[in-house]
Amino acid sequence: MHSLHDEKGVVKLFFENYSRQEIVAKAASSVSGLCDQAFHDGVLRLLYHLYFSPLALSCPPPPSLRLRVLGDLIKELETTGQEVPELAYRLHGQLSSSPRAASTDGHVVYQLTPVVSVPVWENRCLLAADTTGLRTWQAGKALLDWYMLRPDGLKDRRVLELGAGLGLTGLALCRLCQPKSYSITDGHPLVVQMLKYNVNKTLELVKDNLVMEDDAACAEFVASAADLTDLPEASAGPPEGGDTSDPGGDLRTTLDGTELTVGKLDWFKFTAEDARKLDIDLVLTADVTYNPELHEPLVRTLSLVLDNVQPAPQVLLALTDRNEDTTARLMRELASQGLKQRLLATPANNQSAFQMDEMSKVKMFDITRLEE
Ligand SMILES: C[S@@+](CC[C@H](N)C(=O)[O-])C[C@H]1O[C@@H](n2cnc3c(N)ncnc32)[C@H](O)[C@@H]1O
Numbered sequence: 086m087h088s089l090h091d092e093k094g095v096v097k098l099f100f101e102n103y104s105r106q107e108i109v110a111k112a113a114s115s116v117s118g119l120c121d122q123a124f125h126d127g128v129l130r131l132l133y134h135l136y137f138s139p140l141a142l143s144c145p146p147p148p149s150l151r152l153r154v155l156g157d158l159i160k161e162l163e164t165t166g167q168e169v170p171e172l173a174y175r176l177h178g179q180l181s182s183s184p185r186a187a188s189t190d191g192h193v194v195y196q197l198t199p200v201v202s203v204p205v206w207e208n209r210c211l212l213a214a215d216t217t218g219l220r221t222w223q224a225g226k227a228l229l230d231w232y233m234l235r236p237d238g239l240k241d242r243r244v245l246e247l248g249a250g251l252g253l254t255g256l257a258l259c260r261l262c263q264p265k266s267y268s269i270t271d272g273h274p275l276v277v278q279m280l281k282y283n284v285n286k287t288l289e290l291v292k293d294n295l296v297m298e299d300d301a302a303c304a305e306f307v308a309s310a311a312d313l314t315d316l317p318e319a320s321a322g323p324p325e326g327g328d329t330s331d332p333g334g335d336l337r338t339t340l341d342g343t344e345l346t347v348g349k350l351d352w353f354k355f356t357a358e359d360a361r362k363l364d365i366d367l368v369l370t371a372d373v374t375y376n377p378e379l380h381e382p383l384v385r386t387l388s389l390v391l392d393n394v395q396p397a398p399q400v401l402l403a404l405t406d407r408n409e410d411t412t413a414r415l416m417r418e419l420a421s422q423g424l425k426q427r428l429l430a431t432p433a434n435n436q437s438a439f440q441m442d443e444m445s446k447v448k449m450f451d452i453t454r455l456e457e
Contacts, residue, residue, distance in 0.1 A: 124167060124168075125168060125170060126307050128158070128162070128169075128170055128173065129170055129172065129306070129307045129310050130303055130306075130307055131158075132170070132172055132173060132176065132310075133303050133306045133307065133310075134303070135151065135154065136151075136176060136317055137306055137317060138302070138303070139293070139295050139302075140194060140202075140290075140295045140296070142317060143204075143286075143289065143290070143293070143295060144192035144194050144204040144286065144290075145191055145192060145317075145318075146191045146192055146193070147188060147189050147190055147191030147207075147208075148180060148183065148185050148186055148187070148188045148191065149186065149187050149188055149189050150189075150191065151176075151180060152177070152180050152181060152186055155173060155176055155177040155180065156177060158173065159173055159174065159177060170310070171311070172310055172311075172313060175316060176316060179316055189208055190206065190207065190208040190219075191206070191207070192204050192205065192206050192207075192286075193205050193206075193207050193221070195253060195257065195439075197233070197257055197260065197261060197438065198261075199296070200296055201257075201260050201261060202290065202295075202296060203253055203256045203257050203260060203283075203287055204283065204286045204287060204290055205221060205251050205252065205253050205256075205283050206251065206279055206282055206283055206286070207219060207220045207221060207251060208220060217250075217375070219250075219251065219275075219276065219279065220250070220251070221250060221251055221253045222250065222371065222372035222405070223372065223405050223446075223447055224371040224372035224403040224404055224405045224447050225249075225250060225253060225254045225371040225372055225403070226253070226254075226437065226438075226439045227371070227403050227432045227437070227447040227449070228254050228369060228371045228401070228403040228449070229253065229254045229257050229258065229438075230432060230437050230438055230439070231403070231430070231432065231449060232258055232261070232262050233257075233261060233438055236261060236262050237262075238262065239258055239262035239263065239264040239367075240262065240263050240264070241263070241264070241265045242264045242265060242366055242367050243264070243265050243266045243267075243364055243365045243366050243367065244258070244264050244266065244267045244268065244365060244366075244367045244368075244369060245268045245270065245363060245365045245367070245368050245369070245390070245398075246267070246268065246269050246270060246368075246369045246370065247270055247271075247350065247352070247368065247369075247370040247373065247383070247386065248270075248271055248272065248352075248370055248371075248372075248373035248383075249269045249270060249271050249280065250271060250276060250280075250372075251276070251279055251280055251283055252269050252280045252283045252284060252347070253283075254369070254371060255267055255269035255345075255369075256269075256283065256284065256287050256340070259340045259341055259343040259345055260287075260340065260341050263341070263342060263343065264343050265343065265344065266343060266344040266345075266346070266364070266365075267343050267344070267345050267346070268345075268346040268347075268348070268365070269284075269345070269346070269347045270347075270348055270349065270350035271349065271350070272349065272350060272351035272352060272353070274349065277347070277348065277349045278333075280347055281333075281336050281347050284336060284338065284340070284345065284347050285336075287340065288338065288340065291340070291341070334348070335347065335348035336348065350386075352379070352382035352383050352385065352386040353382045355382075355385070355386045355389060356389070357389050357392070357393050359389075360389040360390050360392070360393035360394060361393045361394070363390065363393075363394050365390075365394060365398050366396075366398045366399065367398050367399045367400075367401070368387065368390055368398050368399070368400040368401070369401050369403075370383075370400075370401075370402050370403070371402075371403040371404075372403065372404065372405055373402075373404075374402070374404045374411065374412075374415045375405070375407065375411065377411055377414045377415075380414060380415050380418040381418060384415075384418045384419055384422045384424065385422060387400055387402075387424065387452055388422045388423065388424060391424070391452075391453070391454055392454075397453075397454070399451060400451060400452040400453070401429070401449065401450070401451055401452075402426070402449070402450045402451075402452055403447060403448070403449045403450075404447070404448055404450070405446050405447050405448075406446045406447070406448050407446060412448075419452065420455075423454060423455050423456075424452055424453065424454060424455060425452070425453060425454075425455050426450040426451070426452050427450060427451050427453070428448060428449070428450055429449040429450060429451055430448075430449045431447065431448050431449075432447055432449065
């Protein structure tokens with residue numbers, strides 16, 4: 086059987102992590118030692134998953150990433166004296182002349198189990214379009230890890246997520262943990278718009294049953310790659326923007342049996358009346374405390390929810406402790422609004438389903454009223 090034996094791992098890395106050195110090193114080590122034909126086919130199989138598979142066509146990764154991976158892969162093959170498939174050169178040439186070659190926005194497909202994935206459109210810039218919400222953060226992944234290790238912890242729960250960003254945590258939890266209902270919210274209109282795009286993309290993937298495994302189609306591709314005349318579009322543009330100042334009304338749908346709502350919830354505008362309308366028993370929020378200016382409205386929102394939803398929901402907050410002073414200020418804000426925190430966990434890197442840089446700095450708290 087001529088195949089890139091570690092191909093799934095390589096592709097998984099590619100989609101999840103954007104670390105081109107690792108992808109190329111892993112790809113190169115997994116094909117080295119194979120006979121020439123197997124080596125050649127292995128590289129083609131990799132190109133299939135990165136470019137031509139139904140999943141890659143539906144969720145194209147950022148052009149800048151594809152370009153760097155192709156460039157590094159070609160360089161690696163050339164310097165080790167291996168044959169570079171003609172197709173790799175053509176893809177590289179087409180992309181490098183595209184006006185969007187440097188664009189950092191595109192899809193990351195988080196493969197959570199062999200059959201469950203969540204596609205998330207992200208922009209890897211730390212601050213894109215003046216918001217932190219266009220990429221997925223460490224604490225959001227840690228919160229997801231927390232429930233992946235406790236899959237029954239959300240069964241039949243009614244969840245509200247605050248400052249959800251692009252929705253990986255919520256979408257994955259709906260797919261893996263069967264909450265009864267889940268409301269994914271964020272305060273930034275553009276983020277909410279992208280969040281809705283990601284929900285629709287996830288629904289599309291579920292409907293079309295798109296997963297990474299498609300060995301027959303991949304083998305067919307490898308056999309006919311030399312005759313390929315048409316290349317896929319070099320770089321699909323970002324999802325239709327529309328009016329980014331207006332995210333529109335709530336999106337309501339069902340995902341794997343969970344009633345899912347997506348909408349705007351801005352902590353600065355949240356009221357007691359809004360809280361009374363909520364039908365929830367759990368609030369989740371991750372990586373939303375990096376900016377001390379947001380502490381007061383965030384804590385007020387939590388406080389309003391705790392006081393106005395009966396019975397008071399459980400509140401779980403995950404943060405990345407990047408700066409002692411910022412964390413201390415958050416604790417003071419909680420105390421000044423009559424709330425207290427209890428440290429639940431400092432998740433360990435080796436328990437994570439993701440590649441983490443700063444995971445050891447993630448802390449999970451539950452938040453309650455002081456008198457409880
Ligand atoms: C660092 S991101 C974290 C996103 C996500 N929770 C994660 O872990 O990947 C912070 C999020 O908080 C949102 N946010 C900031 N201010 C907000 C506000 N006033 N109301 C609601 N969300 C807000 C941002 O739009 C952004 O999506």
